[in-house]
Amino acid sequence: MTVLIIGGGASGLMAAITAKSTEPAARVIIAERLDRVGKKLLATGNGRCNFSNLNTQPSNYYGKRPSFVNNALKEFTVEDTVNFFNMLGIFPREERGGRLYPYSLQASAVLDALRIKCDALGVEMLTGKCVKQITVKNGTLKAVFESGERLGADAVILAAGGCASPALGSDGSGYELLKKLGHTITPLAPALVQVKTDTRPIKGLAGIKIEGSAALIQDKRVLGSAQGEILFTDYGLSGPPIFELSAKMPFKKGLTIALDFMSEYSLKQVFDVLEGRQRALGGTMENFFAGLLNKRLGNLVARAAGIEKLSFAVSALDKDMLWDMARLIKEYKIEVTGLNGFKNAQVTAGGVLTDEFSPYTMQSKLVKGLYCCGEIYDIHGDCGGYNLQWAWSSGHLAGLSAVKGNGK
Ligand SMILES: Cc1cc2nc3c(=O)[nH]c(=O)nc-3n(C[C@H](O)[C@H](O)[C@H](O)COP(=O)(O)OP(=O)(O)OC[C@H]3O[C@@H](n4cnc5c(N)ncnc54)[C@H](O)[C@@H]3O)c2cc1C
Numbered sequence: 491m492t493v494l495i496i497g498g499g500a501s502g503l504m505a506a507i508t509a510k511s512t513e514p515a516a517r518v519i520i521a522e523r524l525d526r527v528g529k530k531l532l533a534t535g536n537g538r539c540n541f542s543n544l545n546t547q548p549s550n551y552y553g554k555r556p557s558f559v560n561n562a563l564k565e566f567t568v569e570d571t572v573n574f575f576n577m578l579g580i581f582p583r584e585e586r587g588g589r590l591y592p593y594s595l596q597a598s599a600v601l602d603a604l605r606i607k608c609d610a611l612g613v614e615m616l617t618g619k620c621v622k623q624i625t626v627k628n629g630t631l632k633a634v635f636e637s638g639e640r641l642g643a644d645a646v647i648l649a650a651g652g653c654a655s656p657a658l659g660s661d662g663s664g665y666e667l668l669k670k671l672g673h674t675i676t677p678l679a680p681a682l683v684q685v686k687t688d689t690r691p692i693k694g695l696a697g698i699k700i701e702g703s704a705a706l707i708q709d710k711r712v713l714g715s716a717q718g719e720i721l722f723t724d725y726g727l728s729g730p731p732i733f734e735l736s737a738k739m740p741f742k743k744g745l746t747i748a749l750d751f752m753s754e755y756s757l758k759q760v761f762d763v764l765e766g767r768q769r770a771l772g773g774t775m776e777n778f779f780a781g782l783l784n785k786r787l788g789n790l791v792a793r794a795a796g797i798e799k800l801s802f803a804v805s806a807l808d809k810d811m812l813w814d815m816a817r818l819i820k821e822y823k824i825e826v827t828g829l830n831g832f833k834n835a836q837v838t839a840g841g842v843l844t845d846e847f848s849p850y851t852m853q854s855k856l857v858k859g860l861y862c863c864g865e866i867y868d869i870h871g872d873c874g875g876y877n878l879q880w881a882w883s884s885g886h887l888a889g890l891s892a893v894k895g896n897g898k
Pocket of ligand 1: 496497498499500501502521522523524527528529530531533534535536539540541542619620621622649650651652654655658659660661662663664835836837863864865866874875876877878879881
Protein backbone atom coordinates (compact mmCIF):
# COMPACT_ATOMS: atom_id res chain seq x y z
CA MET A 491 0.00 0.00 0.00
CA THR A 492 1.00 3.62 -0.49
CA VAL A 493 0.50 6.32 2.14
CA LEU A 494 1.06 9.89 1.00
CA ILE A 495 1.62 12.49 3.69
CA ILE A 496 1.17 16.10 2.62
CA GLY A 497 3.38 18.31 4.79
CA GLY A 498 6.68 17.44 6.43
CA GLY A 499 6.12 19.32 9.71
CA ALA A 500 5.87 17.90 13.22
CA SER A 501 2.66 15.93 12.70
CA GLY A 502 3.57 14.72 9.19
CA LEU A 503 6.96 13.40 10.31
CA MET A 504 5.35 11.60 13.23
CA ALA A 505 2.63 10.14 10.96
CA ALA A 506 5.31 8.88 8.55
CA ILE A 507 7.40 7.24 11.29
CA THR A 508 4.34 5.55 12.81
CA ALA A 509 3.00 4.35 9.45
CA LYS A 510 6.30 2.93 8.28
CA SER A 511 7.17 1.36 11.66
CA THR A 512 3.74 -0.28 11.84
CA GLU A 513 3.71 -1.50 8.24
CA PRO A 514 7.29 -1.73 6.94
CA ALA A 515 6.08 -3.06 3.58
CA ALA A 516 4.03 0.08 2.93
CA ARG A 517 5.38 2.83 0.71
CA VAL A 518 5.30 5.97 2.86
CA ILE A 519 5.95 9.27 1.08
CA ILE A 520 6.14 12.78 2.50
CA ALA A 521 5.45 15.63 0.05
CA GLU A 522 6.72 18.95 1.41
CA ARG A 523 6.34 22.28 -0.36
CA LEU A 524 9.55 23.78 1.08
CA ASP A 525 13.03 22.64 0.12
CA ARG A 526 13.41 20.88 3.47
CA VAL A 527 11.13 19.29 6.05
CA GLY A 528 10.52 20.56 9.58
CA LYS A 529 11.51 24.19 9.09
CA LYS A 530 9.01 25.36 11.72
CA LEU A 531 10.30 22.86 14.26
CA LEU A 532 13.65 24.65 14.22
CA ALA A 533 11.94 27.87 15.34
CA THR A 534 9.92 26.31 18.16
CA GLY A 535 10.56 27.26 21.78
CA ASN A 536 12.92 30.06 20.70
CA GLY A 537 15.11 27.51 18.94
CA ARG A 538 14.96 25.15 21.95
CA CYS A 539 11.79 23.20 21.01
CA ASN A 540 9.36 22.89 23.86
CA PHE A 541 8.21 19.53 22.52
CA SER A 542 5.64 18.57 25.17
CA ASN A 543 4.28 19.34 28.61
CA LEU A 544 3.97 16.96 31.55
CA ASN A 545 0.70 18.63 32.57
CA THR A 546 -1.07 18.06 29.25
CA GLN A 547 -4.84 17.74 29.70
CA PRO A 548 -7.71 18.01 27.21
CA SER A 549 -8.54 21.31 28.98
CA ASN A 550 -5.39 22.81 27.45
CA TYR A 551 -7.04 22.74 24.02
CA TYR A 552 -9.55 25.05 22.30
CA GLY A 553 -11.85 24.83 19.30
CA LYS A 554 -15.54 24.23 18.61
CA ARG A 555 -15.21 20.70 20.04
CA PRO A 556 -11.99 20.48 22.05
CA SER A 557 -12.90 16.99 23.32
CA PHE A 558 -11.84 15.82 19.84
CA VAL A 559 -8.29 15.62 21.27
CA ASN A 560 -9.19 13.14 24.04
CA ASN A 561 -8.69 9.90 22.18
CA ALA A 562 -5.49 10.87 20.34
CA LEU A 563 -3.94 12.07 23.62
CA LYS A 564 -4.86 8.73 25.21
CA GLU A 565 -3.53 6.71 22.26
CA PHE A 566 -0.20 8.53 22.27
CA THR A 567 0.34 10.08 25.69
CA VAL A 568 2.97 12.50 26.96
CA GLU A 569 4.76 9.48 28.43
CA ASP A 570 4.71 7.78 25.02
CA THR A 571 6.11 10.98 23.52
CA VAL A 572 8.94 11.14 26.07
CA ASN A 573 9.75 7.45 25.47
CA PHE A 574 9.56 7.89 21.71
CA PHE A 575 12.00 10.79 21.72
CA ASN A 576 14.25 9.12 24.29
CA MET A 577 14.56 6.18 21.90
CA LEU A 578 15.65 8.66 19.24
CA GLY A 579 18.30 10.11 21.57
CA ILE A 580 16.36 13.13 22.81
CA PHE A 581 16.84 13.16 26.59
CA PRO A 582 14.18 15.38 28.19
CA ARG A 583 14.74 18.47 30.32
CA GLU A 584 11.84 19.69 32.44
CA GLU A 585 11.37 23.41 32.94
CA ARG A 586 8.77 25.71 34.51
CA GLY A 587 5.20 24.40 34.41
CA GLY A 588 6.10 20.93 33.14
CA ARG A 589 7.52 22.18 29.83
CA LEU A 590 9.75 19.59 28.17
CA TYR A 591 12.77 20.40 26.00
CA PRO A 592 15.63 18.34 24.64
CA TYR A 593 18.35 18.37 27.31
CA SER A 594 20.71 20.01 24.79
CA LEU A 595 18.12 22.81 24.36
CA GLN A 596 18.52 22.57 20.59
CA ALA A 597 15.44 22.32 18.39
CA SER A 598 17.67 21.09 15.58
CA ALA A 599 18.32 17.91 17.59
CA VAL A 600 14.59 17.09 17.54
CA LEU A 601 14.32 17.62 13.81
CA ASP A 602 17.52 15.68 13.12
CA ALA A 603 16.26 12.76 15.23
CA LEU A 604 12.98 12.64 13.28
CA ARG A 605 14.72 12.92 9.91
CA ILE A 606 17.27 10.21 10.79
CA LYS A 607 14.45 7.89 11.89
CA CYS A 608 12.54 8.54 8.65
CA ASP A 609 15.68 7.75 6.62
CA ALA A 610 16.38 4.59 8.62
CA LEU A 611 12.84 3.35 8.04
CA GLY A 612 12.87 4.17 4.34
CA VAL A 613 10.30 6.99 4.33
CA GLU A 614 10.50 8.74 0.95
CA MET A 615 10.82 12.52 1.06
CA LEU A 616 9.71 14.67 -1.87
CA THR A 617 10.76 18.23 -1.05
CA GLY A 618 9.91 21.34 -3.05
CA LYS A 619 6.60 19.66 -3.94
CA CYS A 620 3.49 21.70 -3.26
CA VAL A 621 0.18 19.84 -3.48
CA LYS A 622 -2.46 21.95 -5.23
CA GLN A 623 -5.35 19.52 -5.24
CA ILE A 624 -6.48 16.14 -3.99
CA THR A 625 -8.76 14.24 -6.35
CA VAL A 626 -10.97 11.26 -5.56
CA LYS A 627 -12.05 8.92 -8.34
CA ASN A 628 -13.61 5.51 -7.77
CA GLY A 629 -12.30 5.52 -4.22
CA THR A 630 -8.73 6.32 -5.30
CA LEU A 631 -7.02 9.41 -3.96
CA LYS A 632 -4.53 11.36 -6.02
CA ALA A 633 -2.43 14.38 -5.15
CA VAL A 634 -1.93 16.91 -7.90
CA PHE A 635 1.30 18.89 -7.56
CA GLU A 636 1.94 22.47 -8.67
CA SER A 637 4.05 21.04 -11.49
CA GLY A 638 1.01 19.12 -12.76
CA GLU A 639 2.43 15.73 -11.72
CA ARG A 640 0.04 13.36 -9.99
CA LEU A 641 0.61 10.75 -7.32
CA GLY A 642 -1.94 8.12 -6.36
CA ALA A 643 -2.19 6.68 -2.84
CA ASP A 644 -4.35 4.29 -0.84
CA ALA A 645 -4.36 6.77 2.01
CA VAL A 646 -3.57 10.47 2.13
CA ILE A 647 -2.65 12.15 5.42
CA LEU A 648 -3.03 15.90 5.22
CA ALA A 649 -0.54 17.41 7.68
CA ALA A 650 -0.21 20.83 6.08
CA GLY A 651 -0.57 22.90 9.27
CA GLY A 652 -2.52 26.14 9.61
CA CYS A 653 -1.62 29.63 8.47
CA ALA A 654 0.47 30.91 11.38
CA SER A 655 4.03 32.00 10.57
CA PRO A 656 3.63 31.33 6.84
CA ALA A 657 7.34 32.00 6.24
CA LEU A 658 7.96 28.68 7.98
CA GLY A 659 5.84 26.73 5.50
CA SER A 660 2.21 26.54 6.55
CA ASP A 661 0.51 29.06 4.28
CA GLY A 662 -3.08 27.88 4.72
CA SER A 663 -3.07 25.91 1.46
CA GLY A 664 -4.20 22.80 3.35
CA TYR A 665 -7.55 24.47 4.06
CA GLU A 666 -8.07 25.03 0.32
CA LEU A 667 -7.39 21.34 -0.39
CA LEU A 668 -10.00 20.38 2.21
CA LYS A 669 -12.60 22.89 1.03
CA LYS A 670 -12.43 21.46 -2.50
CA LEU A 671 -13.21 18.04 -1.00
CA GLY A 672 -16.34 19.41 0.68
CA HIS A 673 -14.92 19.97 4.16
CA THR A 674 -15.86 22.95 6.36
CA ILE A 675 -13.24 25.39 7.57
CA THR A 676 -14.27 27.28 10.71
CA PRO A 677 -13.31 30.98 11.06
CA LEU A 678 -9.55 31.41 11.47
CA ALA A 679 -7.65 33.69 13.85
CA PRO A 680 -4.05 34.02 15.03
CA ALA A 681 -3.24 32.71 18.52
CA LEU A 682 -0.16 32.60 20.74
CA VAL A 683 0.70 36.03 19.51
CA GLN A 684 1.24 39.60 20.73
CA VAL A 685 -1.87 41.45 21.85
CA LYS A 686 -3.09 44.83 20.62
CA THR A 687 -4.58 47.05 23.32
CA ASP A 688 -5.91 50.51 24.00
CA THR A 689 -2.59 52.38 23.90
CA ARG A 690 -3.59 55.21 26.26
CA PRO A 691 -2.88 53.38 29.54
CA ILE A 692 0.56 52.29 28.24
CA LYS A 693 1.61 55.54 26.58
CA GLY A 694 5.38 56.03 26.71
CA LEU A 695 6.07 52.51 28.00
CA ALA A 696 7.09 50.90 24.66
CA GLY A 697 10.27 48.87 25.11
CA ILE A 698 9.92 48.44 28.90
CA LYS A 699 9.94 44.91 30.33
CA ILE A 700 8.57 44.14 33.78
CA GLU A 701 8.21 40.99 35.88
CA GLY A 702 4.60 40.59 36.91
CA SER A 703 1.40 38.71 36.35
CA ALA A 704 -1.40 39.25 33.86
CA ALA A 705 -5.03 38.20 34.18
CA LEU A 706 -7.47 37.94 31.28
CA ILE A 707 -10.93 39.23 32.18
CA GLN A 708 -14.25 39.08 30.35
CA ASP A 709 -17.43 40.37 31.99
CA LYS A 710 -15.73 40.43 35.41
CA ARG A 711 -14.83 36.74 34.98
CA VAL A 712 -11.15 35.81 35.10
CA LEU A 713 -10.51 33.51 32.12
CA GLY A 714 -6.90 32.85 33.03
CA SER A 715 -3.73 34.33 34.42
CA ALA A 716 -0.03 33.98 33.76
CA GLN A 717 3.21 35.13 35.34
CA GLY A 718 6.51 36.25 33.83
CA GLU A 719 8.18 38.94 31.81
CA ILE A 720 5.70 41.35 30.23
CA LEU A 721 6.85 43.61 27.41
CA PHE A 722 5.12 46.89 26.56
CA THR A 723 5.08 47.72 22.85
CA ASP A 724 3.79 50.66 20.83
CA TYR A 725 0.66 48.67 19.89
CA GLY A 726 0.06 46.76 23.14
CA LEU A 727 1.59 43.90 25.09
CA SER A 728 3.94 41.01 24.44
CA GLY A 729 6.03 38.52 26.41
CA PRO A 730 5.43 34.92 27.58
CA PRO A 731 2.43 35.58 29.90
CA ILE A 732 0.68 37.56 27.15
CA PHE A 733 1.32 34.77 24.61
CA GLU A 734 -0.10 32.30 27.12
CA LEU A 735 -3.28 34.33 27.62
CA SER A 736 -3.67 34.91 23.87
CA ALA A 737 -4.58 31.21 23.47
CA LYS A 738 -7.91 32.04 25.16
CA MET A 739 -8.61 35.22 23.19
CA PRO A 740 -9.59 34.27 19.62
CA PHE A 741 -13.24 35.03 18.75
CA LYS A 742 -13.93 36.61 22.18
CA LYS A 743 -15.10 40.19 22.67
CA GLY A 744 -14.95 42.62 25.61
CA LEU A 745 -11.60 41.40 26.93
CA THR A 746 -9.42 43.26 29.43
CA ILE A 747 -5.94 42.42 30.67
CA ALA A 748 -5.25 43.33 34.30
CA LEU A 749 -1.56 43.60 35.11
CA ASP A 750 -0.25 43.06 38.62
CA PHE A 751 3.12 44.79 39.03
CA MET A 752 3.77 43.41 42.55
CA SER A 753 2.20 39.99 42.37
CA GLU A 754 4.03 38.57 45.41
CA TYR A 755 2.31 41.15 47.65
CA SER A 756 -1.30 41.56 48.72
CA LEU A 757 -3.14 44.83 48.15
CA LYS A 758 -2.79 45.71 51.85
CA GLN A 759 0.93 44.98 51.77
CA VAL A 760 1.38 47.22 48.71
CA PHE A 761 -0.56 49.98 50.50
CA ASP A 762 1.73 49.57 53.53
CA VAL A 763 4.80 49.78 51.29
CA LEU A 764 3.52 53.00 49.73
CA GLU A 765 2.64 54.47 53.12
CA GLY A 766 6.10 53.58 54.42
CA ARG A 767 7.73 55.26 51.41
CA GLN A 768 5.66 58.38 52.01
CA ARG A 769 7.05 58.60 55.56
CA ALA A 770 10.62 57.77 54.56
CA LEU A 771 11.11 59.58 51.27
CA GLY A 772 9.32 62.92 51.25
CA GLY A 773 10.16 65.05 48.19
CA THR A 774 7.96 65.06 45.10
CA MET A 775 6.22 62.38 43.02
CA GLU A 776 9.14 62.63 40.58
CA ASN A 777 11.07 60.06 42.63
CA PHE A 778 8.33 58.41 44.67
CA PHE A 779 8.33 55.14 42.69
CA ALA A 780 12.07 55.03 41.89
CA GLY A 781 13.48 51.70 43.05
CA LEU A 782 10.03 50.15 43.33
CA LEU A 783 8.55 50.39 39.83
CA ASN A 784 10.06 51.34 36.50
CA LYS A 785 10.11 55.13 36.59
CA ARG A 786 7.95 55.63 33.47
CA LEU A 787 5.47 53.07 34.75
CA GLY A 788 5.41 54.76 38.16
CA ASN A 789 4.57 58.07 36.50
CA LEU A 790 1.66 56.44 34.67
CA VAL A 791 0.37 54.90 37.91
CA ALA A 792 0.51 58.30 39.60
CA ARG A 793 -1.29 59.95 36.70
CA ALA A 794 -3.96 57.20 36.62
CA ALA A 795 -4.49 57.89 40.36
CA GLY A 796 -5.26 61.51 39.49
CA ILE A 797 -1.90 63.08 40.31
CA GLU A 798 -1.29 65.19 37.24
CA LYS A 799 1.98 66.89 38.14
CA LEU A 800 5.21 65.16 39.15
CA SER A 801 5.96 68.22 41.29
CA PHE A 802 3.14 67.09 43.63
CA ALA A 803 4.55 66.77 47.16
CA VAL A 804 4.67 63.20 48.50
CA SER A 805 3.71 64.53 51.94
CA ALA A 806 0.42 65.76 50.42
CA LEU A 807 -0.70 62.24 49.40
CA ASP A 808 -3.77 61.30 51.39
CA LYS A 809 -4.88 57.74 52.26
CA ASP A 810 -7.33 57.55 49.33
CA MET A 811 -4.57 58.44 46.90
CA LEU A 812 -2.29 55.80 48.40
CA TRP A 813 -5.06 53.19 48.18
CA ASP A 814 -5.78 54.21 44.56
CA MET A 815 -2.13 53.78 43.64
CA ALA A 816 -1.93 50.45 45.48
CA ARG A 817 -5.03 49.24 43.61
CA LEU A 818 -3.53 50.35 40.27
CA ILE A 819 -0.27 48.55 41.03
CA LYS A 820 -2.21 45.37 41.80
CA GLU A 821 -4.75 45.68 38.96
CA TYR A 822 -3.72 47.91 36.07
CA LYS A 823 -6.49 47.37 33.52
CA ILE A 824 -5.86 47.59 29.79
CA GLU A 825 -8.56 46.95 27.20
CA VAL A 826 -7.74 44.36 24.50
CA THR A 827 -8.48 45.62 20.98
CA GLY A 828 -7.20 42.68 18.93
CA LEU A 829 -4.44 40.22 18.21
CA ASN A 830 -1.37 40.67 16.07
CA GLY A 831 -1.50 38.99 12.65
CA PHE A 832 -0.75 35.46 11.41
CA LYS A 833 2.73 36.58 10.35
CA ASN A 834 3.93 36.55 13.97
CA ALA A 835 1.51 34.00 15.42
CA GLN A 836 2.66 30.61 16.68
CA VAL A 837 -0.61 28.82 15.97
CA THR A 838 -3.92 29.15 14.16
CA ALA A 839 -7.21 29.15 16.05
CA GLY A 840 -9.92 27.53 13.92
CA GLY A 841 -9.41 25.05 11.07
CA VAL A 842 -11.16 22.05 9.60
CA LEU A 843 -14.34 21.18 11.49
CA THR A 844 -13.51 18.26 13.76
CA ASP A 845 -17.09 16.91 13.56
CA GLU A 846 -16.24 15.87 10.00
CA PHE A 847 -13.46 13.52 11.26
CA SER A 848 -13.34 10.48 13.52
CA PRO A 849 -11.49 11.17 16.78
CA TYR A 850 -10.65 7.44 16.89
CA THR A 851 -8.86 7.27 13.55
CA MET A 852 -8.39 10.91 12.37
CA GLN A 853 -10.13 9.79 9.17
CA SER A 854 -12.49 12.06 7.24
CA LYS A 855 -16.16 11.13 7.43
CA LEU A 856 -16.62 12.62 3.95
CA VAL A 857 -13.67 11.18 2.02
CA LYS A 858 -12.60 7.60 2.75
CA GLY A 859 -8.84 7.20 2.95
CA LEU A 860 -8.25 10.86 3.83
CA TYR A 861 -6.79 11.61 7.25
CA CYS A 862 -5.73 14.85 8.90
CA CYS A 863 -3.38 15.58 11.76
CA GLY A 864 -1.89 18.56 13.59
CA GLU A 865 -2.76 22.20 13.47
CA ILE A 866 -4.95 21.96 10.36
CA TYR A 867 -7.80 20.94 12.67
CA ASP A 868 -10.00 23.43 14.50
CA ILE A 869 -7.84 22.75 17.57
CA HIS A 870 -5.17 24.87 19.17
CA GLY A 871 -3.47 24.49 22.49
CA ASP A 872 -2.06 26.60 25.27
CA CYS A 873 1.49 27.92 25.12
CA GLY A 874 3.98 25.50 26.71
CA GLY A 875 4.46 22.44 24.47
CA TYR A 876 0.78 21.55 24.07
CA ASN A 877 0.62 22.28 20.34
CA LEU A 878 3.51 20.00 19.52
CA GLN A 879 2.00 17.32 21.78
CA TRP A 880 -1.17 17.55 19.68
CA ALA A 881 0.94 17.25 16.52
CA TRP A 882 2.66 14.10 17.85
CA SER A 883 -0.52 12.48 19.20
CA SER A 884 -2.71 13.20 16.18
CA GLY A 885 0.14 12.39 13.77
CA HIS A 886 0.72 9.06 15.46
CA LEU A 887 -2.97 8.15 15.33
CA ALA A 888 -3.36 9.21 11.70
CA GLY A 889 -0.25 7.23 10.65
CA LEU A 890 -1.43 4.15 12.52
CA SER A 891 -4.99 4.32 11.16
CA ALA A 892 -3.85 4.98 7.59
CA VAL A 893 -1.80 1.77 7.34
CA LYS A 894 -4.37 -0.28 9.20
CA GLY A 895 -7.09 1.05 6.92
CA ASN A 896 -9.14 1.89 10.02
CA GLY A 897 -12.64 3.02 9.22
CA LYS A 898 -12.35 2.03 5.54
C1 LIG B 1 7.82 30.51 16.12
C2 LIG B 1 7.02 29.34 16.61
C3 LIG B 1 7.38 28.74 17.82
C4 LIG B 1 6.62 27.67 18.30
N1 LIG B 1 7.03 27.06 19.45
C5 LIG B 1 6.33 25.99 19.92
C6 LIG B 1 6.80 25.27 21.06
O1 LIG B 1 7.87 25.55 21.60
N2 LIG B 1 6.01 24.26 21.52
C7 LIG B 1 4.85 23.89 20.90
O2 LIG B 1 4.20 22.97 21.37
N3 LIG B 1 4.43 24.51 19.78
C8 LIG B 1 5.15 25.53 19.27
N4 LIG B 1 4.74 26.14 18.12
C9 LIG B 1 3.55 25.60 17.41
C10 LIG B 1 3.93 24.31 16.66
O3 LIG B 1 5.16 24.51 15.99
C11 LIG B 1 2.86 23.91 15.65
O4 LIG B 1 1.61 23.82 16.30
C12 LIG B 1 3.19 22.58 15.00
O5 LIG B 1 4.41 22.68 14.30
C13 LIG B 1 2.09 22.16 14.03
O6 LIG B 1 2.51 20.99 13.38
P1 LIG B 1 1.86 20.59 11.98
O7 LIG B 1 2.58 19.38 11.53
O8 LIG B 1 0.41 20.54 12.09
O9 LIG B 1 2.17 21.82 11.02
P2 LIG B 1 3.55 22.47 10.56
O10 LIG B 1 4.61 22.16 11.53
O11 LIG B 1 3.23 23.88 10.28
O12 LIG B 1 3.91 21.70 9.22
C14 LIG B 1 3.13 21.80 8.05
C15 LIG B 1 4.03 21.48 6.87
O13 LIG B 1 3.22 21.32 5.70
C16 LIG B 1 3.85 21.95 4.62
N5 LIG B 1 2.80 22.29 3.64
C17 LIG B 1 1.80 23.17 3.79
N6 LIG B 1 0.98 23.17 2.71
C18 LIG B 1 1.50 22.25 1.85
C19 LIG B 1 1.11 21.80 0.55
N7 LIG B 1 0.03 22.28 -0.07
N8 LIG B 1 1.90 20.86 -0.06
C20 LIG B 1 2.99 20.35 0.56
N9 LIG B 1 3.40 20.76 1.79
C21 LIG B 1 2.65 21.68 2.44
C22 LIG B 1 4.50 23.17 5.25
O14 LIG B 1 5.55 23.68 4.45
C23 LIG B 1 4.99 22.61 6.59
O15 LIG B 1 6.32 22.08 6.50
C24 LIG B 1 5.48 27.20 17.58
C25 LIG B 1 5.16 27.80 16.37
C26 LIG B 1 5.92 28.84 15.88
C27 LIG B 1 5.55 29.46 14.57
